Amino acid sequence: MFSSKKPTMNSHERPPMCVQGDSGLVLTTDPKPRLRWTVELHDRFVDAVAQLGGPDKATPKTIMRVMGVKGLTLYHLKSHLQKFRLGKQPHKEFNDHSKDALEMQRNAASSSGIMSRTMNDRNVQITEALRMQKEVQRRLHEQLEVQKHLQMRIEAQGKYMQSILEKAYQTLAGEGAMTATGSYKDLQNQATMNLGAMAFPSLQDLHLFNNDQLEISPQLDRPLEDFFPSNETLCLGKKRPNPYSYSNGKSPLIWSDELKLQEFGSHEENLKNNIDHEHLQIAPSIINGGMEMESMADVYEAKPLMLSVDSNGEKYEGSSKVGRPSTPRRATVSTPERMSPMIRGGGLGQTRNLSYA
């Protein structure tokens, strides 16, 4: 019923007409014949790659040899392998599910093909196909659920971390007031106030492939600028959407590479790079009038510990002994506003915010 040359229902493209050549390869009929990666061909490809020890180990040359398909060139394999590598990880599981669904659909189609002959009832085929599609959708929906829950859980983690951090810094400040010298006290007070405003970065936008209505766009703000020099910002995010997965009709979860950034005062240059993937972006805290913050990085780069007092209130097992005294640094840290994780003045990339509340 379903010709293997025609695209299946799951395919998301509208591919051009294809012909099957002598070598068994399916090529398109447009002016410049392109290779069409049919499911069979792709399966052979996957097998070959598996034989060679995985996509990282396989090379186009070796794959070509192993597959032994006439007419398959290195270029075909190079690009396909690259896509495969990129696409393999993030949506591998979706691949599997969708593949299962594909299988189911095809089986359903063929079996209903048989049925149609005997029962001669078109509706049956359609019902079967619909059922399969429902199955696929159910799976996708489940994954969505997982994603939502995961996000909430990670946020909860972050909230909790923040609260215990605040308490830790309050304790720090408290002790500091008691025994430290003047400069220490300054430092600690600043530290408390700066770090008290830290918030855990939430997940980036999650864009479900071709389901744009499902945008969960949490906040990303993290005024850890205090700790680190402004040129070292961290951006939580992933690569740009996976092109391979688009073309396959599979629907992975794609992380938007638009990262939310805070634009404050003198820190614009950090934000130029915001599209850069895999950088954990920490938003600087609000600076009064762009006043330069001497970063806590100074504190850290000299590997010192800020306090020389001994702690009795530290609760962290085993690490609560405050270490050796270090040279006090006078940090001219500005006092940021106490920030709630949700509110941002201007500069927000995405408008939809998921608040911690």
Add this chain to the structure above:
Amino acid sequence: MGLFDSKNINISAEGETESDIKNREAMELVLDDLPALIFSVGSSTTTTTTVNDDISWDDWPSPHLNWSHEDFHPFFAAAAGDHYFATPPHNIQNQSSSTSSTTTTPEDDPTPPTKFPVESDKTQRLLHLLTAVAEALSGDLNGQYLARVILIRLKELLSTDNAGSGIERLTNHFTEALDALLDGDATFPRRSESNQFPYRHYPAAEVLTAFQLLQDMSPIASFGHLTANQAIIEAVAGERRVHIVDYDIAEGIQWASLIQAMVSRNDGLPPPHLKITAVTNSRRRSASAAKETGRRLSDFAASLGQPFSFRLCRLDQQKRFQPAAVKVVKGEPVVVNCVLCPGQVGYGHGSVTSVGSFLLGAVALRARLVTLIEEDIGAAAGDEKGSFLRRFMIELERYMAIWESLEAGFPKQGRVREMVERVILGPRIIGAVRRAYGCEPMAEECGEWMAAAGFARVELSFFNLCQARLLLGIFNDGYKVEDDASNKLLLSWKSRRLLSASVWTIPTRMSPSPSPSLAI
């Protein structure tokens, strides 16, 4: 490929000896993975040796150093003048003739697990030296002397690099760990009893900040927690009370997401009452830390509207878990949670027998679920001989992988990584090296032990697996999660296994009688 002829050691007072230069040239090994070079000065007939260019994990000869070998005499003599000591002599043998079972590779795949860029000669040298120390300590008592000598040299090489390359920083931590080992250790063999690590303690705020950063940068911080929590949620669905006994509550971070998950259960029922009993050892510090954690969790739970209560439960003097010390309300399901992060700061109790007693206690408590999160050890326990070296290499590998994973994900954030390495990972390394050195033979993983002891596997749900994959999706591509067994998820970085989370239950017929202990 050149070779290093030990007879050519020309000990001069300063600068590089000619053997140094030779050695350096000789070491143009194209190693882009962990140096699996074992130094063996084995036979006295070898004045020249060949080098196996393709040294891989497959041919990892067993180390045997003949300390009385004449080649070593100059080094012992020159120990006083430590800058004579360039690099230890090593004849890299093609394939050691007598190999013990330590040649079994940690991994099944033929390629080394981590491709860590060995950037320079210096890097190679550092790693070689590190391995040499470990090897020295694997031997007999005399080895300590040599170990100290090599450590001095190492520290020399590292002294200038406070913010050196990744490997340099890693080596620094391991050097520190070995140092701490030797300093704290008067006798051999040693029992890792004390929790007082002789290294700097960081203020809680710094540790927490670093941990938060680690959570942002790597899934290793959350993977275990989330997996265990999901399994717990599924196991207690519909219950009105839940009682969790936690072996090492630390800061309680694991439970934040559980509390959240409980209040957002969409089964229409109000959230169950959550009671957490934290196990502490008998020291006052441990108890007060746990209490504080309990307070914080209470506050957090209250903020979300989750009914919550908190208890403590002390280990006895021998650090064994006494089930009777836990107050169980009749009818409530008990979940036993065990997160083993052996090197973690504040890891109070973790000896093998203690953990074993805890897990067995689950049987006595008729726990509905036992969740176990542990570091993956790799291959099965080897034999006694050279076991420290073996375990040391495993830890070195592990942390190399972690280093690499952080660097891969955040290549430009060197300062951040350095901080996390220093505050979180460094102490873990110290602890891990201590544990590796401990007298106890390398215990098998708890998971394996549990299977052997009769615990039943609880299959992990699709939700759980999906969640883990989604979590990994946030981070760099190199992470993989796979289901190692029906009840176990394994997190690895580029085929280097890092962490596993497994879920178990008590089969009804299992009786709370003592089972074979973990330690042999």
